[in-house]
Amino acid sequence: MPSDVRSILVRSARDEARRDGSRTIEAEHVLLALARRDETAAARLLAEAGLTEGAIRDALNREWEQSLATAGIAVRIGLLPEATPDPDRHPPIGESTKLLLKRAMDAPPKIGGGGLGPMRMLVGILDTERGRVARAFTAAGVDRAALRARAVTALAAGTR
Amino acid sequence: MTELVDPEDPAAGLAAVVALRRLADRLEDSQVERAMRAGWSWSDVAEVLGVTRQAVHKKHARRLVAAGVALRRR
Numbered sequence: 001m002p003s004d005v006r007s008i009l010v011r012s013a014r015d016e017a018r019r020d021g022s023r024t025i026e027a028e029h030v031l032l033a034l035a036r037r038d039e040t041a042a043a044r045l046l047a048e049a050g051l052t053e054g055a056i057r058d059a060l061n062r063e064w065e066q067s068l069a070t071a072g073i074a075v076r077i078g079l080l081p082e083a084t085p086d087p088d089r090h091p092p093i094g095e096s097t098k099l100l101l102k103r104a105m106d107a108p109p110k111i112g113g114g115g116l117g118p119m120r121m122l123v124g125i126l127d128t129e130r131g132r133v134a135r136a137f138t139a140a141g142v143d144r145a146a147l148r149a150r151a152v153t154a155l156a157a158g159t160r
Numbered sequence: 161m162t163e164l165v166d167p168e169d170p171a172a173g174l175a176a177v178v179a180l181r182r183l184a185d186r187l188e189d190s191q192v193e194r195a196m197r198a199g200w201s202w203s204d205v206a207e208v209l210g211v212t213r214q215a216v217h218k219k220h221a222r223r224l225v226a227a228g229v230a231l232r233r234r
Contacts, residue, residue, distance in 0.1 A: 021185060021186060021189050022185075023185075063175075063179075064179050064182060064183075067172070067175040067176045067178065067179035068176065068179045068180065068183060070165050070166075070172050070173065070175065070176040070179075071165065071176040071179070071180055073180075073183070075183070080183075080186055080187075080190075081186075081187070081190035081191070081194070082190060083186060083189030083190040083193055083223075084193060084223065084224075084226070084227035085223070086222060086223035086226060087226050088222060088226060089222075089223070130171070132175070132178065135175055
């Protein structure tokens with residue numbers, strides 16, 4: 001499967017958004033899409049930090065539970081009633097995805113022939129301490145800053 | 161009664177807003193589906209949700225048809 005921005009974003013991340021019942025494609029959906037491409041260096045870097053696809057889903061659910069608990073609501077996400085996803089829905093790109101794409105484009109080295117590959121997108125995702133992805137990493141006990149440093153190094157070394 | 165969210169931690173309070181919206185979306189999708197499977201009309205669902213029949217239809221009809229729910233005409 002090709003690992004360019006189009007296929008990751010438009011196909012895999014949109015699948016994730018749909019499955020999640022989300023109206024938009026958010027950074028967490030892009031992260032899951034990256035983790036699913038286990039042939040890529042970005043997915044290997046995530047897996048080395050313990051962030052397999054399943055672990056990311058668990059961490060996102062834990063973040064959800066913790067944030068609901070802040071508002072006094074005690075729920076187990078696994079026990080929530082399910083809704084059948086809409087297979088024909090085409091969620092558009094959401095604000096957190098726009099931000100991660102901008103951060104990915106701005107990350108050194110200057111974007112050139114390599115284009116916007118998985119490692120660059122991962123740097124864009126890891127480049128913020130705000131939002132659900134960063135909070136999920138905290139919930140999972142993952143050192144986001146250290147992971148970002150490794151992704152930045154790999155990108156600088158020419159990994160797409 | 162303790163305070164709802166820690167007044168010293170707006171990041172946690174804002175994250176709770178996102179979490180509540182996600183919860184409301186999940187509940188709406190699942191409970192509209194459940195009602196329609198039970199034979200409710202769009203008008204009844206809309207009245208309970210406090211929105212127009214057109215709004216609830218526009219938001220959920222395609223998904224429920226794809227899910228194989230037998231929908232009543234009105």
